[in-house]
Amino acid sequence: MLIRHAPNIAPSEITDYQLYLNRRSFLIGMAALALTPITSTAVAAPPAGTPLPARRSEQFTLEDPLTSIENITTYNNFWEFGPNKDDPARLAHLLKPRPWTVQIDGLVARPRRYDIEELLRLFPMEERVYRLRCVEGWSMVIPWIGYPLASLIKRLEPTSKARFVEFTSLLDSAQFPGQRKSLFSVSSLDWPYVEGLRLDEALHPLTLLTFGLYGQVLPNQDGAPVRIVVPWKYGFKSAKAIVRIRFVSEQLKTTWEKAAPSEYGFYSNVNPTVDHPRWSQATERRIGEFRRRKTLMFNGYAEQVAALYAGMDLRRNF
Amino acid sequence: MSRRACISLKSVVWGIALSPLLLLLYRFLTNGLGANPISYATNLLGDTTLRLLLASLALTPLRILLGISWQMSLRRLLGLFAFFYACLHFTVWIAVDHFFEWGELIPDIVKRPYITVGMLALTLLTPLAVTSTSGMAKRLGGRNWRQLHRLVYLIGLLGVLHYLWLVKKGVNDPYLYAAILAVLLGIRLWDWARREGWLGRPAWFRGGYSPARAADDMRGD
Numbered sequence: 171m172l173i174r175h176a177p178n179i180a181p182s183e184i185t186d187y188q189l190y191l192n193r194r195s196f197l198i199g200m201a202a203l204a205l206t207p208i209t210s211t212a213v214a215a216p217p218a219g220t221p222l223p224a225r226r227s228e229q230f231t232l233e234d235p236l237t238s239i240e241n242i243t244t245y246n247n248f249w250e251f252g253p254n255k256d257d258p259a260r261l262a263h264l265l266k267p268r269p270w271t272v273q274i275d276g277l278v279a280r281p282r283r284y285d286i287e288e289l290l291r292l293f294p295m296e297e298r299v300y301r302l303r304c305v306e307g308w309s310m311v312i313p314w315i316g317y318p319l320a321s322l323i324k325r326l327e328p329t330s331k332a333r334f335v336e337f338t339s340l341l342d343s344a345q346f347p348g349q350r351k352s353l354f355s356v357s358s359l360d361w362p363y364v365e366g367l368r369l370d371e372a373l374h375p376l377t378l379l380t381f382g383l384y385g386q387v388l389p390n391q392d393g394a395p396v397r398i399v400v401p402w403k404y405g406f407k408s409a410k411a412i413v414r415i416r417f418v419s420e421q422l423k424t425t426w427e428k429a430a431p432s433e434y435g436f437y438s439n440v441n442p443t444v445d446h447p448r449w450s451q452a453t454e455r456r457i458g459e460f461r462r463r464k465t466l467m468f469n470g471y472a473e474q475v476a477a478l479y480a481g482m483d484l485r486r487n488f
Numbered sequence: 489m490s491r492r493a494c495i496s497l498k499s500v501v502w503g504i505a506l507s508p509l510l511l512l513l514y515r516f517l518t519n520g521l522g523a524n525p526i527s528y529a530t531n532l533l534g535d536t537t538l539r540l541l542l543a544s545l546a547l548t549p550l551r552i553l554l555g556i557s558w559q560m561s562l563r564r565l566l567g568l569f570a571f572f573y574a575c576l577h578f579t580v581w582i583a584v585d586h587f588f589e590w591g592e593l594i595p596d597i598v599k600r601p602y603i604t605v606g607m608l609a610l611t612l613l614t615p616l617a618v619t620s621t622s623g624m625a626k627r628l629g630g631r632n633w634r635q636l637h638r639l640v641y642l643i644g645l646l647g648v649l650h651y652l653w654l655v656k657k658g659v660n661d662p663y664l665y666a667a668i669l670a671v672l673l674g675i676r677l678w679d680w681a682r683r684e685g686w687l688g689r690p691a692w693f694r695g696g697y698s699p700a701r702a703a704d705d706m707r708g709d
């Protein structure tokens with residue numbers, strides 16, 4: 171089934187995110203009256219499917235038919251849950267996206283810690299339809315909801331020494347079974363998951379700080395409660411379940427770079443002319459389609475981002 | 489084993505060996521192959537090939553360890569099913585995944601080590617499948633036939649290597665298959681060294697002899 175637009179879910183059917191927030195603060199208020207010391211662990215996460223209102227962006231949209239929400243929420247690479255495509259959907263209930271804070275530090279004028287609710291309300295939400303190209307050779311078209319990461323970064327005022335941004339995902343093997351070590355884990359990633367962008371990439375208007383998709387808050391298996399989306403890079407560059415954003419002066423080593431330096435570079439821009447050492451990147455299978463299609467340079471965003479890499483050898487800086 | 493027992497044993501193995509294919513057909517007909525049906529089919533068929541290959545390699549170790557030999561009659565069946573699934577796995581890759589785009593397929597066979605070793609494994613399996621009949625075994629002569637069919641050890645290694653080389657870091661299944669293969673080949677090696685008289689024979693082991701093995705041993709002693 172091809173769905174052209176995010177469905178309009180009647181507000182009467184599901185609790186609106188604002189309503190959910192109001193009701194929650196009411197409940198917390200009541201609880202505060204009843205029990206004097208109230209811990210933040212009393213905060214409940216918005217139930218799956220809670221609507222997240224957003225204005226549809228005319229500028230950042232695509233003609234491509236959307237991938238179904240079912241496929242977007244059942245076919246995931248999220249190694250923290252496990253390496254199989256169905257592990258994230260199966261184990262998503264273990265992740266608790268509330269309470270949640272994001273630590274901002276490093277080379278920044280205003281280091282601080284944001285509560286997720288505050289971060290959500292910092293800037294108006296936009297819905298943007300982006301292509302997502304996985305390094306494994308499949309792709310999707312997803313209506314994300316969020317605001318430009320640049321808006322947040324400008325408010326934080328990185329210092330003149332800041333040249334890279336590091337994103338750290340949650341480390342907690344109780345919520346992320348893929349982080350558990352067992353007798354049989356011969357091969358595993360270095361946790362927590364760390365990703366990075368050059369500051370100008372992070373400031374690019376396409377880079378989205380993302381809180382939802384398909385009109386709803388992010389499902390846990392898609393990186394709740396907050397992730398980035400960098401549509402011209404392979405999917406693994408878009409860090410999920412972010413707990414820390416740090417500004418640094420030197421290029422950092424990302425998780426996949428540490429795991430296999432010859433296979434995953436820092437840039438990892440979608441590039442049909444530079445193969446992964448073990449498979450070709452010339453074509454991809456769009457989920458929901460039968461025949462492979464040609465992969466586009468920078469995942470079809472060359473016009474917007476090619477200038478970032480002017481003069482660079484993309485074969486060496488893969 | 490009685491003829492009746494033999495037939496029911498083989499029917500059970502047919503049922504088990506065909507079940508992944510039936511599962512695939514059922515999921516295909518009920519739209520249950522998930523978001524990426526082609527990848528699902530490729531992986532299910534590849535997994536089944538490797539499992540059947542290892543199952544066929546497990547029969548001799550059972551004889552060595554337990555002294556039972558009724559399972560030996562399943563060797564040909566399991567081997568042929570492994571070949572059958574390898575062919576399906578390969579066909580899906582060519583015909584469904586890449587839709588006969590030879591410009592993509594040929595470079596992959598040459599350039600991608602995991603495809604190269606998979607291809608080599610399938611190529612080596614073919615003569616074993618062709619010579620699996622009793623008639624062919626007779627025509628080749630027992631000794632030649634046995635030597636030719638020792639290729640299956642190499643095929644097992646190539647199958648595991650194929651899997652090890654295609655997965656990303658953090659996937660542990662190939663190591664499990666590698667460990668199983670190491671055990672199955674290790675038992676043979678140990679048995680061989682023991683028969684060559686390089687190892688002492690532990691007392692607890694005495695019970696586990698097959699008549700054929702006992703005859704071998706008498707000659708050895």
Ligand code: HEM
Nearest residue numbers: 530531534535537538574578581606607609610647651654
């Ligand atoms: C005896 C021969 C073979 C065995 C035992 C075998 C086994 C396997 C196994 C176990 C997998 C992984 C399944 C999983 O991830 O769950 C696999 C995947 C795969 N095999 Fe094979 N295979 C064989 C031959 C071949 C041949 C001849 C080709 C093609 C020329 C091939 C191409 C592939 C491909 C494309 C994948 C999927 C890789 C991916 O998911 O990206 N295999 N095979």
